[in-house]
Amino acid sequence: METTFLAIAVLFGLGLYIILTHQNLIKIAMGIGVMESAIILLFIIFSYRPGGTAPILDADAQAYDLIVDPIPQALSLTAIVIGAATTALMLALIIKIYNRYNTLYIDEIKKLKG
Amino acid sequence: MDTPVLLIALPLLTAFSLGIIKIFSKKMVKVVTVISATVHLALIMSVVREAMQRPIVYHLGDWDNLLGISLVIDSFSAMMALLIGVLAYAVIIYSLVYVDFHELKYYVLSFLLIAGVMGMSLTGDLFNLYVFFEIVSITSYALVAIKEEKASFEGAFKYLVMGMLSGAFVLLAIILTYQVTGALNFAQVAANFGDAPMLVRQTIFVFFLIGFGTKFCLVPLHAWLPDVYCGAPASFNALSSGLVIKASLYAFIRIVYLLFGMTTGISQVMIYWGVLTFLVAHILAYQQESLKRLLGYSSIAQIGYIMLAIGLGTESGIIAGSYHLFNDGLMKATLFLGVGIFSYTVGASKIDDLKGLGFSMPKVSFAVVIATLAIIGLPPFNGFISKWLILQAAWETEYIVAAFFVPIGSLLSLGYYLKVIKALYSRAEGELEVKPIDWKLRVPTYVLSAACLVMGIIPNLSLALITNIPKFLLDSSNYINLLLGR
Numbered sequence: 106m107e108t109t110f111l112a113i114a115v116l117f118g119l120g121l122y123i124i125l126t127h128q129n130l131i132k133i134a135m136g137i138g139v140m141e142s143a144i145i146l147l148f149i150i151f152s153y154r155p156g157g158t159a160p161i162l163d164a165d166a167q168a169y170d171l172i173v174d175p176i177p178q179a180l181s182l183t184a185i186v187i188g189a190a191t192t193a194l195m196l197a198l199i200i201k202i203y204n205r206y207n208t209l210y211i212d213e214i215k216k217l218k219g
Numbered sequence: 220m221d222t223p224v225l226l227i228a229l230p231l232l233t234a235f236s237l238g239i240i241k242i243f244s245k246k247m248v249k250v251v252t253v254i255s256a257t258v259h260l261a262l263i264m265s266v267v268r269e270a271m272q273r274p275i276v277y278h279l280g281d282w283d284n285l286l287g288i289s290l291v292i293d294s295f296s297a298m299m300a301l302l303i304g305v306l307a308y309a310v311i312i313y314s315l316v317y318v319d320f321h322e323l324k325y326y327v328l329s330f331l332l333i334a335g336v337m338g339m340s341l342t343g344d345l346f347n348l349y350v351f352f353e354i355v356s357i358t359s360y361a362l363v364a365i366k367e368e369k370a371s372f373e374g375a376f377k378y379l380v381m382g383m384l385s386g387a388f389v390l391l392a393i394i395l396t397y398q399v400t401g402a403l404n405f406a407q408v409a410a411n412f413g414d415a416p417m418l419v420r421q422t423i424f425v426f427f428l429i430g431f432g433t434k435f436c437l438v439p440l441h442a443w444l445p446d447v448y449c450g451a452p453a454s455f456n457a458l459s460s461g462l463v464i465k466a467s468l469y470a471f472i473r474i475v476y477l478l479f480g481m482t483t484g485i486s487q488v489m490i491y492w493g494v495l496t497f498l499v500a501h502i503l504a505y506q507q508e509s510l511k512r513l514l515g516y517s518s519i520a521q522i523g524y525i526m527l528a529i530g531l532g533t534e535s536g537i538i539a540g541s542y543h544l545f546n547d548g549l550m551k552a553t554l555f556l557g558v559g560i561f562s563y564t565v566g567a568s569k570i571d572d573l574k575g576l577g578f579s580m581p582k583v584s585f586a587v588v589i590a591t592l593a594i595i596g597l598p599p600f601n602g603f604i605s606k607w608l609i610l611q612a613a614w615e616t617e618y619i620v621a622a623f624f625v626p627i628g629s630l631l632s633l634g635y636y637l638k639v640i641k642a643l644y645s646r647a648e649g650e651l652e653v654k655p656i657d658w659k660l661r662v663p664t665y666v667l668s669a670a671c672l673v674m675g676i677i678p679n680l681s682l683a684l685i686t687n688i689p690k691f692l693l694d695s696s697n698y699i700n701l702l703l704g705r
Contacts, residue, residue, distance in 0.1 A: 121384075124380065124384070130376070133380060137380070137383045137384075137387075140383075140384075140387055141383075141387065144387060144390050144391055144394070147391070147394060148394055151394060151397070151398050176397070176403070177394065177397065180346055180394070180397075183346070183350060184390060187350070187353045187357075187386075190357055191353075191356075191357060191360075191379070191382075191383060191386075194357060194360055194361065194379065195376070195379050195383075198360075198364060198372060198375055198376050198379065199376070201364070201367075201372050202372050202373070202376065205369055205372065214373070218369070218373075
């Protein structure tokens, strides 16, 4: 369990590091994607119960001792949709910026701006 | 009665039907926009009047209040709803003339933005809050870029990166809260949150502070705002400064009071950070040449005052803070709409470009000057009353240092706003040819600036709505019982 949390923390930190240090707009978009994935993984880890089954009632109505928590899974779906929308918008903006400046690097854009 | 949900559903419905309407008739788009905005304002008025008598709780889809999502309209939400209604209506009327680029897209995005802001202020569910928060953010990014100038794309990209970071932190805080309380409903979260370990609670507070703080521009996180405002259309600036920032601040205040209560530690963080925010913002605003940047920094400064007042954690502090929140919405919208008129008619974007406009456009300039004086905090305008209340509240709770800096901040803002007034009323070299201004641009500006004066002379009008706010904020059990229907 601890190693999973560590992996998530590393992913989150990696995403943040890419956003803060890289010059390329596409790489910034990728960094944001990595960070979002880390959060969604956290959702899944929180809902996970070792040995739990899916929270679906079937006709036999057998009693479940242990089910995984369905709410974070539902929430992570919403979060993925929001993330997809924002990423699409961001890539569209990057295309527009590229058409204006013919470069993807923040430094050169600043230089062109004067 | 299903009116509360219509406050969110109507703008959503309008946004999505506008595209279909355009296929049939292009002229109908503006007609439908105006009709929908008018109906929306009327609905808000009726809901607010009802909520003033008794707070409203509405269960979406008639689900049980622990399973489903509830809308809660107490005094604080009602005040936000009223502010949203008035500003959104004024801005929609203004946009009919001002927006001559991508009209359909502009209206679709604006209505989505209004629905999102409304949802943020009414919802009683933590995750629902996040969804509306992201709706507001995504529509804002698109609205910033809508003019398709170089500055707007850069501003939009900067805004987007900062917004994604803030969204990530808010989401993290929400999932941690869910993990320790096992619920997302505000009432259950608030009731169970006290059992969580101290360390987890502090982490959650910091995440909420970073997440929402980026959106409402706490000082080290504010850098995106001036760049964004430069490239955006003035009508969006009015919506953003008046509603988007305020809604994020509202959500933060609501969460802090419900989850943590105003303990001494949190109180001190908010007070001194508020003071720092408005001092830094005032000093930065002083160096600006561009009008929109200046107003942007001034927006940040007002957030500082509200943080300070709300952070006091007393009844008078909350009343002062929420009153200033309401007033600042009115004043900033007036200023941005006025500046929008200047840039629309004569292309003025810098303070120096304003020279002589006070004589060629006397009425609009007068409206702008009224809002300027109000935001500095001079009597008899509304800004004076709310700043005075903040000063008094800080003095009562013996935060003398904070109280001392409130008039200092006003002095600093006098410094840079006087530059604007002076430029307006100094003679220009050549004769300025000014074409007549359409009434759709003028009337919203006049109405909002008149509201600044009326609120200053008769503060009881809005104070009646505000006096009940501390009841639901200070004692969270009131809010919990309201939401659970006890």
